[in-house]
Amino acid sequence: GAVVSQHPSRVICKSGTSVKIECRSLDFQATTMFWYRQFPKQSLMLMATSNEGSKATYEQGVEKDKFLINHASLTLSTLTVTSAHPEDSSFYICSAGASLAGKNEQFFGPGTRLTVL
Amino acid sequence: AQSVTQLGSHVSVSEGALVLLRCNYSSSVPPYLFWYVQYPNQGLQLLLKYTSAATLVKGINGFEAEFKKSETSFHLTKPSAHMSDAAEYFCAVSDSGSARQLTFGSGTQLTVLP
Numbered sequence: 317g318a319v320v321s322q323h324p325s326r327v328i329c330k331s332g333t334s335v336k337i338e339c340r341s342l343d344f345q346a347t348t349m350f351w352y353r354q355f356p357k358q359s360l361m362l363m364a365t366s367n368e369g370s371k372a373t374y375e376q377g378v379e380k381d382k383f384l385i386n387h388a389s390l391t392l393s394t395l396t397v398t399s400a401h402p403e404d405s406s407f408y409i410c411s412a413g414a415s416l417a418g419k420n421e422q423f424f425g426p427g428t429r430l431t432v433l
Numbered sequence: 434a435q436s437v438t439q440l441g442s443h444v445s446v447s448e449g450a451l452v453l454l455r456c457n458y459s460s461s462v463p464p465y466l467f468w469y470v471q472y473p474n475q476g477l478q479l480l481l482k483y484t485s486a487a488t489l490v491k492g493i494n495g496f497e498a499e500f501k502k503s504e505t506s507f508h509l510t511k512p513s514a515h516m517s518d519a520a521e522y523f524c525a526v527s528d529s530g531s532a533r534q535l536t537f538g539s540g541t542q543l544t545v546l547p
Contacts, residue, residue, distance in 0.1 A: 320476075350534075359523060359537045360477070409476050422535065424469075424476040 318344055320412050322425035329400055330433055337395045337428045339410030345390035346412035350422065351383075354407040366393045400432045435460045435526045439538035447546045452511040454541045456498075456524035459505065466507040467525040467535065468498055477523065483507060494518070519545045 319342040329335050339349055347368050352360040364385050366372040372385035384396040393412075397404055409427040413420070440455040458464055465484050469477040481492025488500040498509045507524060524538040 322476075359539045362534070362536075365534065407474075411477075420529075421479070421482075424478070426476040427474065429474065 318414065318421070318423045320410065320423045320425040322408075322410055322428050324428060325426065326429040326431070328431045328433065331401050332399055334396055334398045335400055335430060337397075337408055337410075337430075339393045339395070339412070339425055341391045341412040341414070341423070344412075344414045346393075346414050347390060348413040349387060349393040350411045350413070351385060351393075351395050352409045352411070354409060354427075356407075360409060363395075397430065400430070402432045405430055405432045435464065435528060435536050437524050437526050437536055437538035439522075439524050439541050441541055442539065443542045443544065445544040445546055446514045448516055449513050452496075452509070452514045452518065452543065454509040454522050454524075454543065456507045456509065456538060457505050458507060458524075458526045460526055460528065462528050465527040465529065466498075466500060467527070468492065468496070468507075468509050469523045469525060469537075470494075471521045471523065471540075473520075480509070480522075514543075514545045516545050516547065519543055 321340045323338045349366045351363045354360045362375050363378045364372045364374045366385045366387040368387045368390050374380045387393040407427050411422045411424045413422050436459045438457045467482045468480040470480050471477050480496050481490045483490050483500045491497045496511045522541045525535040527535050
């Protein structure tokens with residue numbers, strides 16, 4: 317149990333276009349989802365925390381108008397990179413927070429590799 | 434504020450040798466500590482976590498870590514390295530047991546030599 321999927325696994329787009337990344341909790345409900353960005357050879361940096369039915373909370377330095385987050389249901393959160401530029405190329409990872417078997421934990425998706433040409 | 438420092442961005446060990454990955458934390462409240470493993474182009478997999486119970490925590494794949502408050506450390510060890518252990522390892526800290534907001538260290542790339 318506790319599987320998180322991301323789609324697509326990799327995407328290549330032209331500069332100026334928008335890209336949507338989906339994050340789904342497959343077998344549990346997640347009231348909170350997190351979006352991270354990971355540059356090559358670097359650690360994960362939290363971009364935003366997404367709560368179902370409310371606006372996402374963005375970390376300092378992350379442009380909310382550029383990285384649109386929608387958490388429409390307890391099993392789906394989406395990240396849209398608007399007007400993508402080459403510097404947005406990165407590995408984007410989502411995670412879902414859940415309470416399972418009395419334990420609270422964060423479960424990570426497999427990540428999405430975004431390349432902006 | 435919380436932070437995590439992983440000493441050594443790259444660690445190489447021979448197959449069968451001891452694995453030791455270092456992690457020191459800073460936290461103003463009792464911390465919850467985690468070790469994650471990441472294989473190339475994949476997400477993170479939880480290896481083990483410390484949540485204020487036993488200070489010696491056993492995880493998956495033969496890994497374990499010991500919480501030492503006096504040293505503010507949570508080093509990851511494995512008695513005998515296997516080729517399949519080669520990956521990136523991240524230490525993380527949270528101020529809540531729910532793992533709701535994690536602060537990650539910079540990561541340690543483990544190479545296992547034949």
